[in-house]
Amino acid sequence: MHRFPDYLLKGHANFIAGRYTREKERYRDLATIGQSPTTMIIACCDSRAAPEMIFDSAPGELFVLRNVANLVPTYQPDGGQHGTSAGIEFAVKGLGISNIVIMGHGRCGGISAALNPAPSPLHSGDFIGKWMSMLGGLPDQVGQNDLMTASERQTALERISIRNSINNLRTFPYVAELEAEGKMAVHGAWFDISSGELWIMDSESGDFVRPEL
Incomplete structure (x- = not known):
């Protein structure tokens, strides 16, 4: 045993x-x-980017949902078993969350696999390849940019993916309704593992900026 x-x-x-x-x-x-948290964090399951530590939160303050590469699918009530969508539904309808933060991070393995689709256990597996296909043609668009270095392409796709997931999140009718009524805010953030820096997505421009501490 x-x-x-x-x-x-x-x-x-x-x-x-x-x-x-x-x-x-x-x-x-x-x-x-x-529990009665007001903020939901959708983050990557990477062991180096734990939201509770990054935001120094107390028990009960954050409702955290983690998956590979912090992706959010589009609203698909097709009877399938959708873990991320179920978590969003519970947070919004069950807990009355008023903020949803989609937080990506640097050196994300899922994003790296999407950019470099060479044969590997990840791509021949049963789930990860299908999960990362949620990004559609974005990895190809970013990967074909020869003006950027490999690390720049990685960071670019990590941040573009956050914007993509925010767009997908807004296909959930109750999220779109609450946001339109001013009862909910949707945010994007990107965490740099090596420096500890947090970059926040500007809600109007979509750019990522470092807030003043």
Whole structure:
């Protein structure tokens, strides 16, 4: 029988002795009253870009949904099993979220695979290739730009993908309705793993800028 990883048990022990002890009442209130976050973060499942750490959030403050390359599909109520769409529906309809942030990050493996579709386990797998096809022709358009370096093309597609996912998010009728009524805001963000910098998408121009700290 396999042993549960020791480092996870040690990490939990540190959590109980540290953060849980300091915030015990908050956790108990969350368990009794339930969660009421106002912001949803749709982020990549990359282990280096955890929203709760990046935004230094307390328990119950963020509703986080993570998938490969932080992609959002278009609204497709076709009876299929759509995990990301289900999370969006619950956040908006169940929790009354007022902000949705789609956060990409530098050196994203999913974006790299989309830009460099050489034969690999990722492309011969059952799910990832199909998932990344959600980007349509964007990887080809960016990848054919010889004026940019490989790293520039990577960053460009990471940010273009965020804008694409925001457009897809707005195909959800209840998201579009709430946004039109001024009851919800949709945001884009990009996190640089190497520097820790957060770049925010300007809602009008679509450009990514660094906010003043």
